[in-house]
Amino acid sequence: MTSHYDVDAVVLDIEGTTSATGFVVDVLYPYSRSRFAALLTERSGDPEVARAVAQVRAEIGEPDADAARVEKALHTWLDEDRKATPLKTLQGVIWSEGFARGDLVSHFYDDVVPELRAWHSAGVRLYVYSSGSVAAQRAWFTNSPQGDLTSLLSGLYDTENAGPKQEAESYHRIASAAGIAPDRLLFLSDRPGELDAARAAGWHTVGIRRPGEPYFEQGVGDHAQAGTFDEITVSRSTT
Ligand SMILES: CSCCC(=O)C(=O)COP(=O)(O)O
Ligand SMILES: [Mg+2]
Numbered sequence: 001m002t003s004h005y006d007v008d009a010v011v012l013d014i015e016g017t018t019s020a021t022g023f024v025v026d027v028l029y030p031y032s033r034s035r036f037a038a039l040l041t042e043r044s045g046d047p048e049v050a051r052a053v054a055q056v057r058a059e060i061g062e063p064d065a066d067a068a069r070v071e072k073a074l075h076t077w078l079d080e081d082r083k084a085t086p087l088k089t090l091q092g093v094i095w096s097e098g099f100a101r102g103d104l105v106s107h108f109y110d111d112v113v114p115e116l117r118a119w120h121s122a123g124v125r126l127y128v129y130s131s132g133s134v135a136a137q138r139a140w141f142t143n144s145p146q147g148d149l150t151s152l153l154s155g156l157y158d159t160e161n162a163g164p165k166q167e168a169e170s171y172h173r174i175a176s177a178a179g180i181a182p183d184r185l186l187f188l189s190d191r192p193g194e195l196d197a198a199r200a201a202g203w204h205t206v207g208i209r210r211p212g213e214p215y216f217e218q219g220v221g222d223h224a225q226a227g228t229f230d231e232i233t234v235s236r237s238t239t
Contacts, residue, residue, distance in 0.1 A: 092133030
């Protein structure tokens with residue numbers, strides 16, 4: 001069934017929504033896993049790396065953890081697919097360099113990019129809100145099989161600049177940063193907890209349910225749902 005939304009902006013989750021979780025887990029995760037050790041030992045003085053390492057140490061409650069212990073924690077979080085902010089920051093450093101080097105090309109489901117172009121042409125602003133870091137998001141949209149998509153985007157939000165994805169406060173923060181009223185925002189995500197938080201902040205929500213994705217069987221509760229982006233029509237009235 002096609003649903004229609006009159007909104008000023010659509011905010012996009014990535015993994016499970018625009019793009020396949022399998023691609024992230026099978027391609028991106030191994031790429032970062034094999035490069036953490038070098039990053040932690042050779043670039044510990046980089047401010048972004050140092051800040052993330054301090055966050056890992058705080059999270060595991062070991063202020064003096066050495067590089068090997070930090071690496072072990074990162075591997076455990078990877079195995080659990082835990083969306084920990086410092087893990088995502090360090091992955092973002094590694095991935096953005098991998099994309100720039102041409103080692104990586106991102107993935108978008110076939111229905112996504114044509115709809116993003118159509119919504120953008122209709123004057124609807126597009127934002128990303130993902131657990132992946134802003135650096136990773138930028139690299140992801142720059143290096144897509146369909147070319148550089150960053151001109152479609154008005155802003156990028158992650159758990160560092162907006163907060164946890166399952167807390168309503170994060171969605172209030174994004175609405176206020178974007179200068180858009182909550183009821184003029186539509187959030188697309190595969191995870192019911194994220195959709196619940198967005199709705200609690202007054203946003204419209206559509207759960208994206210794609211066969212084979214981790215949340216497909218669980219469903220998206222009582223949120224509106226779509227299997228593909230072309231089941232959603234979006235426009236922006238100017239009155
Ligand atoms: C380009 S971001 C890489 C994917 C990732 O690491 C991630 O955690 C995505 O999570 P999402 O919140 O988009 O489901
Ligand atoms: Mg997701």
